[in-house]
Structures are given as structure tokens and as C-alpha cells.
Amino acid sequence: MSSDVPKKSSRRLSRKRIPKARYSALGLLRRGITGKSWPPLWRQHELAKSYNVVIVGGGVHGLALAYYLGRNHGIHDVAVLEQSYIGSGGSGRNTAIIRSNYLTPEGVRFYERSVKLYESLADDLNFNVMFAQRGHLTLAHSDASLRTMRWRAEVNKIVGVDSEVIGPMEIGRLAPFLDVSTETRYPILGALYHPPGGIIRHDAVNWGLARGADAFGAEIHQDTKVQGIEVESGRVTGVVTNRGRISTPIVVNCTAGWCTLIADMAGVRLPISTSPLQAAVTEPVKFFLDPVVVSGSLHVYVSQTDRGELVFGASVDPFASYSTRGSLAFTEELAGHVLDLMPALSKIRVLRQWAGLCDMTPDFSPIMGPTPVEGFYVDVGWGTYGYKAGPVSGEQMAALIATHETPDLIAPFGYDRFAEGRLLGEKGAAAVGH
Amino acid sequence: MMLIRCIHCGLRNVSEFRYGGEARARPDPNCATARQWHAYLYEKTNPAGWTTERWYHAAGCRRYLVVERHTLTNEIRAVRLPDGPQAGGS
Numbered sequence: 001m002s003s004d005v006p007k008k009s010s011r012r013l014s015r016k017r018i019p020k021a022r023y024s025a026l027g028l029l030r031r032g033i034t035g036k037s038w039p040p041l042w043r044q045h046e047l048a049k050s051y052n053v054v055i056v057g058g059g060v061h062g063l064a065l066a067y068y069l070g071r072n073h074g075i076h077d078v079a080v081l082e083q084s085y086i087g088s089g090g091s092g093r094n095t096a097i098i099r100s101n102y103l104t105p106e107g108v109r110f111y112e113r114s115v116k117l118y119e120s121l122a123d124d125l126n127f128n129v130m131f132a133q134r135g136h137l138t139l140a141h142s143d144a145s146l147r148t149m150r151w152r153a154e155v156n157k158i159v160g161v162d163s164e165v166i167g168p169m170e171i172g173r174l175a176p177f178l179d180v181s182t183e184t185r186y187p188i189l190g191a192l193y194h195p196p197g198g199i200i201r202h203d204a205v206n207w208g209l210a211r212g213a214d215a216f217g218a219e220i221h222q223d224t225k226v227q228g229i230e231v232e233s234g235r236v237t238g239v240v241t242n243r244g245r246i247s248t249p250i251v252v253n254c255t256a257g258w259c260t261l262i263a264d265m266a267g268v269r270l271p272i273s274t275s276p277l278q279a280a281v282t283e284p285v286k287f288f289l290d291p292v293v294v295s296g297s298l299h300v301y302v303s304q305t306d307r308g309e310l311v312f313g314a315s316v317d318p319f320a321s322y323s324t325r326g327s328l329a330f331t332e333e334l335a336g337h338v339l340d341l342m343p344a345l346s347k348i349r350v351l352r353q354w355a356g357l358c359d360m361t362p363d364f365s366p367i368m369g370p371t372p373v374e375g376f377y378v379d380v381g382w383g384t385y386g387y388k389a390g391p392v393s394g395e396q397m398a399a400l401i402a403t404h405e406t407p408d409l410i411a412p413f414g415y416d417r418f419a420e421g422r423l424l425g426e427k428g429a430a431a432v433g434h
Numbered sequence: 435m436m437l438i439r440c441i442h443c444g445l446r447n448v449s450e451f452r453y454g455g456e457a458r459a460r461p462d463p464n465c466a467t468a469r470q471w472h473a474y475l476y477e478k479t480n481p482a483g484w485t486t487e488r489w490y491h492a493a494g495c496r497r498y499l500v501v502e503r504h505t506l507t508n509e510i511r512a513v514r515l516p517d518g519p520q521a522g523g524s
Contacts, residue, residue, distance in 0.1 A: 260480040271476035273455070274505075319453035322482045322506045329435055329449065362476065418476045 017070075020215050023126050041207055042214035047221060050247040051079040053401060054239050055254055056226050056262055058082025059091035060202070060387060061379050062254035063209035063220075064394025065401075070216025072395065073402035078218040079248075081241060083225040083258075087206035090256040093356030094387040095279055095313040097292050097303065099136045099197035101163045103152050106412040107365065107426050108159040111385075113409060114392035115196055121391060127208030129200055130306065135291035136197025137171060139341075141186040145296060149192040156194075166193045174291055177342045186297060186340060197292060199303050199311075202387060209390075229265040229376070236266065236375035250401060252377045257322065257357030259380035266376045270367065271418050272359045275316040276323060277384055278330045280353035284308030298337040310348065312338060316358050316384060326353040358383050363423040368397060369406055369414040377401065378415060436508050441515055442495040454488030456480075457500050457516075482506055488516070 021027065021039050031038065053069060055062040058080050069075040082088070098118050100111035122129045140146040149165050156163035168180040171191050180188050210220055221243070228240035229251055238247040253262045263270050289304040299315040312334055331353060339346055360383050361367060367381040379397050382389065396410045406414065412424055436448040456479055461470040479485065482505055489499045502512040 258482075260478065261482060269473075269477035270480070271478055273478050273480050319448075320455075320480065320485075320487075320505060321508055323508050327435060419472050 018215050018217065020126075020211065023128075041211040042220050045219045045221065047224065047241070047243045047246065048079070048219070049245075051219075052077040052248065053079075053250045053252065054246055054248040055080045055252045056239070057089070057254035057256070057258075058086040058210075058220060058222065059089050059254065059256060060087070060206055060209065060390030061091075061256075061382070061393050061397075062252070063206060063213055064390050065252060065254060065379065065397050066213035066218035066220075066394075067209050067216065068391075068394045068398035069401065070213065070218060073398055075398075075402060076217030078213070079246065080213065080218060080220045081224045081226055081239070082220070082222045085222050086210055086220065087203060089258075090356045090358070090382070090386055091202060091206050091390075093279070093354060094202060095301065095303065095311050096199045096202045096387065097136070097197070097301065098131065098133075098200050098388050099194055099292075100161050100388075101136065101138070101152055101156050101192060101194040101197065102426060103148070103155060104365075104424055104426055105155055105159055106424055108156055108161055110392060110409055110413075111388055112159060112161050113395075114389050117391035117395065118200065121205065121208070125208040125212045127204065127211060129204045129208055131198060131200045132306070133196050133198035135174065136194040137175065137291050137293050138192040138194070139171070139188050139293065139295040139297075140190045140192070141188060141295065141297040143189070146190050149190065152192055161194075162196055163192060163194045165190055175289060175293055177288055177344050178293065179341060179343055184340060186295075193291075199292060199305070200387075201306075205390065209394075226262060226265070229262070231266055231373055231376070234372075234374055236373060248375075250375050250377070252379060252397065252401070254379045256359055256380070256382050256386055259359050259378070263371075263378065263380070266371070266373050268371045268373055268376060268378070268415075270378070270380065271362055272367075272381050273320040274322060274357050274359050275318075275320050276355040277314065277316045277358045278326050278334075278353060278355045279311065279313040280326075280331065280334060280350050281305075281312070282310040282348045282350050285310070285348065293341065295337070295341060298340060300334060300337040300341070302338060302341070309351070310345070316360065317355075322357060324355040324357065326355055362418070364426040365424040366393075366413055367415050368393065368410045369400065371415050436510075438489060438499070438501060438510060439513050440491050440494055441499060441513060442497060443491065446491070446494060450491060450493035452490040452492045454490050454498065457486045457488045484511070 062080050066078045066080050100115045102108045140149050153163045153165050172180040225242045230238040236251050260270050292303040294301040301313050359381050361381040396407045399407045439445045489501050500514050500516050503510050
């Protein structure tokens with residue numbers, strides 16, 4: 001830790017690891033018999049006058065950062081400020097797909113680390129995050145998209161990620177209800193098959209990370225809205241919230257949807273425009289769909305949850321907006337495309353639909369690292385791929401804040417890449433397919 | 435569904451239009467610095483509120499419009515033709 005992170009007061013020094021009730025089968029049995037209630041996952045606090053690190057945004061990125069700052073670097077004097085309740089933004093609205101079959105080597109390496117962290121996250125947090133690696137299929141309906149799949153498969157294999165292009169026969173075997181005939185409007189020519197991909201219970205990840213961060217001493221403040229960021233002679237000095245002022249040398253913008261507004265408060269302009277992405281869920285049906293099925297050409301992805309509901313997602317709406325209202329046009333288009341893929345679903349009913357805000361960057365890659373304002377860091381621009389990267393972003397941003405050196409894994413995603421012309425084009429693997 | 439009142443064609447469905455991004459002045463290509471180009475290309479305003487933007491009526495008159503829209507409600511309060519040579523078309 002360098003001088004930028006001041007020594008903690010004695011009150012805070014004593015606050016290291018707070019013991020938690022450990023979850024186990026025996027513990028469940030014991031509490032079942034005694035009827036003793038479970039302790040809350042995280043505590044509530046009064047807002048203190050100062051913190052070493054203030055994280056804006058209580059989603060998976062902010063909570064993971066708070067967790068890894070304590071776990072890996074011994075930085076415990078951390079506040080996570082959330083304007084609503086934790087996971088109320090993108091972290092509770094995404095379609096919970098995890099994968100690492102990206103297009104650029106930089107992207108593939110980064111997301112592969114994320115998949116590895118997700119694989120061990122339940123053990124690490126002592127919290128079941130229900131990560132089911134059921135495989136991930138990205139369908140190709142044209143020669144052009146088949147070429148992109150081949151490209152992605154080869155980049156993936158070089159980096160050591162399990163991906164392969166497969167034909168319609170094998171696709172039909174993996175997902176029997178998919179129409180792989182040549183009689184359809186958009187025949188399936190092939191798919192990129194990514195066995196480690198899958199789905200996760202996103203709320204459990206949020207709660208588990210919040211519980212873990214709390215155990216390492218971080219304070220989680222819900223209903224705490226950031227109204228201003230104080231900057232003096234080029235460096236951050238504090239944050240103004242609806243519950244009072246906090247002095248801090250380090251502010252990390254971990255918001256999604258509102259990241260340009262938070263960055264504006266520090267005088268940092270981001271190359272981001274925000275658009276909603278709509279999703280929908282059906283009534284639960286008997287389990288029939290094992291892998292996640294994505295079609296870039298048809299702008300749709302489908303997975304079946306453990307409860308049996310089908311979760312559908314689309315591409316981002318084609319204009320910038322902060323409105324999270326759904327639209328009939330979306331539902332109609334989505335239903336049509338789902339039926340192109342799986343005609344057997346014609347009688348299934350959509351239960352609800354919603355939208356989340358996606359911060360789109362020009363190159364479909366996130367922005368992570370320091371900014372021209374000293375002490376103001378960003379972990380933003382997560383477009384449609386933020387949830388996949390929650391733990392790895394937290395781990396790497398924590399390393400950056402603790403050591404003041406940008407880890408190799410996130411160096412390609414820096415804020416200055418736009419001025420330097422080092423864009424990292426990930427559109428071929430991130431634009432629609434998730 | 436959002437509707438846009440095109441100056442030439444009247445009230446039309448948003449699906450007929452193509453979004454052209456925030457309306458902002460393009461730097462003069464003959465003398466703009468790299469810094470000015472960077473600001474033009476990358477430093478978005480992305481406001482949560484009223485914004486002025488370009489829309490292209492792709493499935494209609496195929497002309498650009500300047501639209502004032504509220505990004506939280508998608509309410510539109512003004513539509514006008516862009517300034518300069520595009521206004522009349524050519």
C-alpha cells in the first residue's frame with residue numbers, strides 16, 4: 001500500500017475479519033431443530049466521516065471490488081454507496097450468462113479469468129451461487145457469421161479456452177428442440193460451442209459478495225445517493241451524498257447506466273452512451289433446454305433456469321435512452337425470433353419483461369483504470385457483458401488500487417486508449433451474443 | 435412505441451428512423467487538432483434529461499432531422515431540419 005491510502009484510524013484497524021455463521025448441511029439441520037434465526041448477511045452502519053476507499057455502485061462490480069480489497073490486500077476501510085438496494089441495477093436485470101468465448105485475445109484472457117473465479121466463487125464465499133456450466137451455443141445463420149465463429153474458436157483455443165465450431169447435427173443433439181432443418185427462414189449453418197459457458201443465479205452472487213465484503217469490514221450503505229464528487233487541484237478529496245459528506249482520497253465509479261453522470265461529477269468525460277436492453281421470462285415448463293442458445297443474426301438469446309422458466313434477452317435498443325420501460329415492438333420481435341429457432345414454443349406464455357441500462361463504448365470493451373483526476377478510478381462501460389466480468393473486475397481493480405500498478409489483465413482496457421487510438425474491437429463477440 | 439413527427443412525412447413510428455447520435459458541431463477537418471477530434475468522437479454528453487440528436491428517416495423521406503428528446507421518458511418536444519446545406523437536400 002502506498003502513501004495514497006492513508007493508515008487507518010485505530011477504530012478501523014481493529015476491524016479485520018468479522019466472523020460469519022458458516023453455511024453447512026449440519027448448520028442447516030441444527031438451526032432447523034433449534035429454530036434459531038440466521039444472522040443478517042451484512043450489517044447496517046451510520047455513514048462515517050471518512051473512508052480510505054469509496055465505491056459508487058452496489059452491484060456485482062462494486063461489491064466484488066470491496067470484497068477483494070479486503071480479501072487480497074487487507075484494505076478494510078471501504079464504503080460501498082448504493083442509491084437504491086444492492087443489485088437493483090444491471091446486476092439484478094441481466095440474463096445471468098457466464099462465458100469466455102470472446103474475439104480478441106485480450107478479451108478472451110480477461111473473461112477466462114472471470115469464468116475461473118466464478119467456478120470457485122461458491123466455495124470461496126461459502127454461498128451457493130448456483131453456477132451451472134451447461135454449455136453455450138452461438139448460432140451462425142450466414143457464411144459471414146460462421147467465419148466469425150471459426151475466428152473466435154481459433155483465438156479461444158490459442159488462449160486455452162474450450163470452444164469449437166460444430167454442425168447442425170450436433171447442435172440438434174445438444175438442443176433437441178432447436179429447428180436445425182433447412183426449411184426455415186434462417187437455417188442454422190453451424191454454431192460456436194463453448195462447454196464451460198452457462199448460467200448463474202445473479203442475486204446469489206450479489207448477496208454472497210455483499211456478505212463476503214461485510215466480513216472483511218467493508219460497509220454497505222444502501223439508499224445512499226452520490227450527489228457530488230469533490231476534486232481539489234486535480235485530485236479527489238471527498239464525496240457528497242444525501243446522507244452527508246465523506247472525505248476520501250479514492251473514489252471508484254462502479255456504476256452501470258449512471259456512469260457518465262457520476263464521472264461528470266468528477267469532471268471526467270466518458271465515451272459512453274446509455275441504451276436499454278430488454279429481456280423477458282416465460283412461465284416455467286418441464287426442463288428441456290440444457291445449453292444457453294444465442295443467435296446474433298436473430299437478436300435473441302435463450303436459456304432455461306433451474307425453475308424451468310425460459311429467459312430471453314435481446315440486443316440493446318437502437319438509440320440512447322435511460323427509460324427502462326418495455327415495449328410491445330420488442331415482445332413481438334422477440335417472440336417471432338424465438339419461434340424461428342424453436343417452433344414448439346408457440347403456446348408458451350411470457351410472464352414479465354423488463355429492461356436494464358447498458359453503457360455502450362465505441363469498441364464494445366469496458367473501461368477500467370485510473371482517469372486524469374487523481375484518485376478517481378473507473379470500472380465502467382460494461383455494455384451487455386458486465387455480469388460475466390464481476391469477480392475478475394473486482395479482483396483486478398483491487399490490485400490496481402492497492403499497488404498503483406495496472407495489472408496486465410486489464411491494461412488493454414484503459415481510459416486513455418481512445419485518445420491513443422488503441423481501441424479493442426469486441427463487437428464480433430459482444431454485440432448481441434451473450 | 436415512440437413516434438417522431440417528421441417535418442416532411444408527418445407522425446411516423448420510430449422503427450422507420452435510424453438514430454444518428456447526439457447532434458454536435460463537427461470540427462473543421464482542415465484545421466482541427468487531434469484533441470478536438472477526440473472530443474468530437476469520444477467525449478459524449480449522454481445526459482439523463484433533454485438532449486438534441488440527429489435522426490435519419492431511413493424508411494421515409496431519407497432526410498436527417500434534429501430532434502429534442504427527453505432520455506428518461508422518450509418524450510419529444512421539438513423536431514426541426516438541420517442547419518446548413520443538408521436542410522433542403524441536394
